[in-house]
Amino acid sequence: MNQKNLLNVIGNTPIIKLNKIVPVDAAEVWVKLEGLNPTGSYKDRLAMSILQNALERGDVQTGQRVVEYTGGSTGTSLAFVSAILGLEFTAVFSNAFAKAKQQSMEAFGAEVVVINSPGGKITPELIQKMKNKAYELAEQPNTFYADQFNSPDIKNGYESLGVEIASQLENKADVLCAAVGTGGALMGTYSGMVSSGMDPKLIALEPLQSPLLTTGEGGAHRVEGIGLGFEPPFLDKEKVDEMRAIDEEDAFEMCRLLAKEEGILGGGSTGLNVCAAIEIAKEIGPGKRVVTLNCDNGLKYLGGYIYS
Ligand SMILES: Cc1ncc(COP(=O)(O)O)c(C=O)c1O
Structure with a gap:
């Protein structure tokens, strides 16, 4: 087809x-x-919904940057959809998640900021650190925070x-x-x-x-x-x-x-x-x-x- x-x-x-x-x-x-x-995850539905709706509303424009903190699946989908829609993407990630997820985000052209998890485990403290970093990056000009924990487009996307x-x-x-x-x-x-x-x-x-x-x-x-x-x-x-x-x-x-x-x-x-x-x-x-x-x-x- x-x-x-x-x-x-x-x-x-x-x-x-x-x-x-x-x-x-x-x-x-x-x-x-x-x-x-396409990226091997249901997060493709989420990424398409967030970014297409944000572009339509004018919350982000082609060429601008999208930021999110992610365990890598959402990030890979956001990187993939961003590549197609002509957006830049920065992921806040951690070594607690599969390395291949970092590599796929990078393959789609994303910038990946890695937050260290000393024991390699996913903990509430680690998630908080990732969130803080993403919020800090989202303050920069021409940056759109994808907001996978609040965006109304998410439930609709699924x-x-x-x-x-x-x-x-x-x-x-x-x-x-x-x-x-x-x-x-x-x-x-x-x-x-x-x-x-x-x-x-x-x-x-x-x-x-x-x-x-x-x-x-x-x-x-x-x-x-x-x-x-x-x-x-x-x-x-x-x-x-x-x-x-x-x-x-x-x-x-x-x-x-x-x-x-x-x-x-x-x-x-x-x-x-x-x-x-x-x-x-x-x-x-x-x-x-x-x-x-x-x-x-x-x-x-x-x-x-x-x-x-
Ligand atoms: C592999 C995997 N399974 C399950 C989930 C949970 O999905 P949701 O955040 O929609 O509850 C996620 C979300 O990141 C995921 O990456």
Whole structure:
């Protein structure tokens, strides 16, 4: 299919039913393959929504700079969309995240400012340092702060994900579960499903090692993109039916199983999502459907602790 612009190939990802790793006496588990977006992550939807809307509103102009602090997935998507739209991009990043993410941002022409994490772990203190640096850079002239933790364009950018799921599953799903960083993907997807006439039970997930939602206290963990140690800004707790914590070791084990058995190579958050989805599928039993997200492609994690 010919496309005028690479932005047109964002979204419309396939959804597949897990065939081998879900017990027969459990509900079906369906996984939306967001790793097949151009940069290998659902964040492409977010970046396109933020930057196209900012350009349309005149909040940023071609040639100007966009700034964000990022674990690398959002940054790679912002770098990619910025390259296409003729914007400069500066990412505030850390060595706590996969090196390949820094390399992909740089490949798309971004400037990457690295904040050191002494133990290589993601901690609430590290996130605060990254945020401070991004705020400082955003003060400079001709600079637009993408604001992935507040921008109203984020939830809207993920609505398409839910609309696609509704159409692909003919409006039949009982549960939507996914891990939250900002909560944008989960809430946007849910909203798209609801606006298409669905009413799934909504379950938000987090790493057991940083159980802020389930116990009130965050901690150090290694699941990139989620468990940020502060209240997820887009998580609408009124709409959430349940919050669950999943052990990161089980999530990483699930990543390896998913690749070997189902051919899905994902990152840690995908493993965590599928762990929870199978747990829920066992609880609710046959004849029902659980939907979850393959947040990103696992290629960028190959040199790290999940696959080695
Ligand atoms: C790999 C990965 N998974 C999950 C998430 C969480 O997505 P959200 O911030 O929309 O909750 C992120 C966000 O950075 C991510 O990079």
